[in-house]
Amino acid sequence: MNLTHIWKTTLSALQSQTSRHDYEALLRPAMLLSLDNGIARIGVSSPIQKEGLENRLLMPLRNALTRVVGYPVQVQVLIANQALRPEVTAAPRNGTHVALEPEPFVTEPPTPAFTSGNGNGERAVQLDLASAMRSGMLNPRYTFASFIVGSSNRLAHAACLAVADNPGQAYNPLFLYGGVGLGKTHLLHAIGNRVLDRDPEINVLYVSSEKFTNDLINAIRRQQTEEFRMRYRNIDVLLIDDIQFIAGKDATQEEFFHTFNTLHSAAKHIVISSDRPPKAILTLEERLRSRFEWGLIVDVQPPDLETRTAILRAKAEQMSVHVPDEVIDFLAHKIQSNIRELEGSLNRVAAYAELNRLPITIDTATAALADLLGNQRRRRISAEAILQIVSEHYGIEVEQLRARNRSRHVVVPRQVAMYLLREETESSLVDIGNLLGGRDHTTVMYGCEKIAEEINTDSHLRSEVMAIRERIQMMRGL
Numbered sequence: 001m002n003l004t005h006i007w008k009t010t011l012s013a014l015q016s017q018t019s020r021h022d023y024e025a026l027l028r029p030a031m032l033l034s035l036d037n038g039i040a041r042i043g044v045s046s047p048i049q050k051e052g053l054e055n056r057l058l059m060p061l062r063n064a065l066t067r068v069v070g071y072p073v074q075v076q077v078l079i080a081n082q083a084l085r086p087e088v089t090a091a092p093r094n095g096t097h098v099a100l101e102p103e104p105f106v107t108e109p110p111t112p113a114f115t116s117g118n119g120n121g122e123r124a125v126q127l128d129l130a131s132a133m134r135s136g137m138l139n140p141r142y143t144f145a146s147f148i149v150g151s152s153n154r155l156a157h158a159a160c161l162a163v164a165d166n167p168g169q170a171y172n173p174l175f176l177y178g179g180v181g182l183g184k185t186h187l188l189h190a191i192g193n194r195v196l197d198r199d200p201e202i203n204v205l206y207v208s209s210e211k212f213t214n215d216l217i218n219a220i221r222r223q224q225t226e227e228f229r230m231r232y233r234n235i236d237v238l239l240i241d242d243i244q245f246i247a248g249k250d251a252t253q254e255e256f257f258h259t260f261n262t263l264h265s266a267a268k269h270i271v272i273s274s275d276r277p278p279k280a281i282l283t284l285e286e287r288l289r290s291r292f293e294w295g296l297i298v299d300v301q302p303p304d305l306e307t308r309t310a311i312l313r314a315k316a317e318q319m320s321v322h323v324p325d326e327v328i329d330f331l332a333h334k335i336q337s338n339i340r341e342l343e344g345s346l347n348r349v350a351a352y353a354e355l356n357r358l359p360i361t362i363d364t365a366t367a368a369l370a371d372l373l374g375n376q377r378r379r380r381i382s383a384e385a386i387l388q389i390v391s392e393h394y395g396i397e398v399e400q401l402r403a404r405n406r407s408r409h410v411v412v413p414r415q416v417a418m419y420l421l422r423e424e425t426e427s428s429l430v431d432i433g434n435l436l437g438g439r440d441h442t443t444v445m446y447g448c449e450k451i452a453e454e455i456n457t458d459s460h461l462r463s464e465v466m467a468i469r470e471r472i473q474m475m476r477g478l
């Protein structure tokens with residue numbers, strides 16, 4: 001493995017363990033300069049980044065590197081010569097694409113610009129700045145083509161596609177919400193990429209609400225609010241990520257309110273993502289909340305087993321790694337609620353197998369993910385607890401779920417229980433059948449498939465399943 005490969009694998013492993021902010025601000029812009037005699041030299045571009053890495057991320061970094069290379073590694077953080085580092089600042093406005101977000105969304109980890117200097121023939125690679133500028137700050141990997149659609153994200157995907165094909169028309173604003181690592185950012189970028197593919201003249205801006213806030217603060221400080229407004233109000237498609245961060249920030253909310261009004265009244269499109277629906281963002285101003293509710297609000301749920309399996313297959317294919325079906329199935333069962341973690345786990349298993357020259361098997365995967373699975377064990381929820389939650393939700397007794405009763409008010413909860421037991425536990429179809437009064441495994445399979453299909457078309461059933469799932473997640477968190 002060369003330095004780039006080691007660093008990429010380390011970053012993938014760390015992505016699911018660090019906050020998004022730390023990952024984007026501290027890890028992703030850093031670079032593995034050399035690895036000699038068990039000492040990894042990490043290059044950063046500023047004292048702030050060095051301090052952040054040393055204070056917050058040294059241990060995870062050391063552990064992740066150690067796992068990736070398979071021997072103990074010490075970490076040194078160095079401030080690399082900034083002259084070597086290509087600055088990706090606000091891209092020149094060429095009238096096609098406003099690029100305000102910093103480097104992280106430009107490329108894979110920025111290998112460029114640093115000399116790896118390990119004496120092993122690693123060469124410095126020059127960042128293709130021109131292509132970074134061309135693609136703006138949208139991540140070219142986040143497209144609709146690379147997005148796997150399943151029941152958990154079908155509506156969100158369809159709404160985003162509709163916006164990308166007809167910006168300024170239906171669903172304005174489009175408000176996407178859902179938990180961590182479920183693909184909201186991916187979808188925002190996919191809209192941007194598709195809009196630009198179809199018409200490179202359209203001004204698209206992807207920005208996190210944190211970045212919006214910082215830009216505003218800087219503009220106020222430098223008395224450049226007019227420029228700020230020109231920049232943010234002169235775009236055709238605004239993709240704003242993690243809007244929940246502006247809640248409680250008065251000046252930012254005020255500014256965003258006017259940005260929103262200007263864009264919306266000019267039929268420019270606004271797509272917003274958040275970790276929760278507008279109603280649940282408690283300190284959000286009422287006038288913003290009501291505007292967010294003007295268009296379409298759509299959720300992204302944790303992926304079901306089938307979608308997790310499809311995502312893992314697609315990622316393995318992208319990595320050109322053959323991963324046997326039983327290992328895919330194993331990972332899909334183990335990592336349930338976060339796609340970023342799902343990807344990270346596959347990367348880890350592949351790197352572990354490669355470094356230790358092992359075939360990819362369930363044993364290899366168990367060893368590679370030992371710490372992650374250890375944590376999960378503590379959070380495992382029993383099948384009985386799920387039955388309890390389902391029966392409480394529907395106001396019936398657990399015994400009725402097990403009984404032979406076929407009236408609809410019991411059949412639906414029973415099938416929901418089958419579906420959730422399959423999704424949320426490692427129980428086999430036979431186990432589930434036994435748990436539910438000795439039913440045949442084909443009956444269980446039918447129940448699971450029925451619910452999986454119906455939640456796509458029946459919004460009432462969908463929200464019931466979501467509510468039960470939320471309770472299960474809460475129980476896991478306890």
Ligand SMILES: Nc1ncnc2c1ncn2[C@@H]1O[C@H](COP(=O)(O)OP(=O)(O)OP(=O)(O)O)[C@@H](O)[C@H]1O
Nearest residue numbers: 020146147148179180181182183184185186339340
């Ligand atoms: N349906 C999907 N198909 C393929 N990859 C996906 C899918 N959903 C998410 N991913 C991948 O999972 C990772 C995490 O997704 P993303 O960053 O979009 O999540 P998010 O919902 O914005 O999370 P956060 O709340 O942390 O911002 C990304 O690498 C993304 O490409």
